[in-house]
């Protein structure tokens with residue numbers, strides 16, 4: 540649970556700054572704020588932390604995906620390649636902008652396989668959304684290379700690996716745009732919240748306009764007199780979220796460092812067990828270590844080992860069976876049960892392509908996820924907890 544474990548006096552202090560002014564929203568009321576501008580400060584600090592030119596705070600990671608896809612002008616008639624293993628929000632965001640998501644397979648990194656991705660490209664492909672799942676990087680260098688070769692836009696969904704990097708460059712800054720989530724489960728949290736980052740001013744401006752009803756945020760006039768070029772909507776981050784973000788961002792490197800220590804400890808307990816292998820992390824140095832993923836030789840053994848671990852107090856997830864993170868299990872998606880009754884955009888007449896979501900088309904995900912078990916790693920894992928895990932693992936290993 541990472542950042543959520545560390546909510547304390549720093550967060551309270553930041554929140555109180557805001558409550559004392561009484562100004563809870565972003566924008567306007569500059570006199571009453573007495574200098575407290577939490578969201579803009581959080582954006583500035585976050586952009587600097589990531590090494591991105593621009594950052595825009597929004598209401599959630601899901602909103603960040605939609606805002607970014609909109610800024611990238613992805614829409615009706617377009618296809619977007621998305622990995623079959625991700626939180627469902629990545630897929631929903633593509634549908635939200637009226638485009639059609641195309642299923643990509645994963646590789647041993649548990650993230651989008653760049654070679655498979657290349658095979659999914661059609662004349663309708665406009666963008667690709669690689670996701671850095673479970674805290675660790677995709678083969679992002681290769682994904683960027685393939686996308687570049689085919690002139691595709693890249694939006695990195697970095698909701699799950701905030702603070703992670705690939706060869707020293709922060710995740711979320713490789714593509715045209717990147718997004719982050721600060722929901723309560725994520726590496727750092729603002730209760731709900733998200734961020735869009737980019738180096739391109741034109742994309743930042745479109746995202747900024749769109750996320751706030753088109754407001755051009757002209758500092759020289761009041762909000763009521765601001766100009767607009769495009770229509771938008773409301774995905775504004777509020778000052779309480781910005782306050783939490785500032786406090787949590789300052790803890791992010793500590794969170795990652797502690798998790799890395801704890802992950803190494805648990806990894807050490809599993810390493811010597813015959814038949815156990817580990818997720819292939821393209822740059823282990825860039826892993827934020829929120830999860831440890833390990834694998835066994837076949838699905839049946841994996842299920843038995845998972846049960847034995849559970850019986851001994853060690854909980855793991857097999858994502859092939861997970862209801863929210865693996866496309867073949869989304870019966871409502873497969874039935875095209877969109878929130879509107881017209882099954883839009885699946886039935887959009889302007890869409891000329893043809894997609895299939897059959898699980899037989901993602902053989903690597905089917906194989907790898909069925910043999911992979913995932914354990915959550917916390918910031919706080921005291922000796923007793925680690926000892927209990929060690930004991931549970933040793934007992935469970937007897938069935939192998």
Ligand SMILES: *Cc1c(COP(=O)(O)O)cnc(C)c1O
Nearest residue numbers: 599600601626628698720721722
């Ligand atoms: C959490 C998550 C999101 C959505 O973020 P919210 O802030 O919960 O809306 C998007 N993509 C991935 C991969 C996520 O894990």
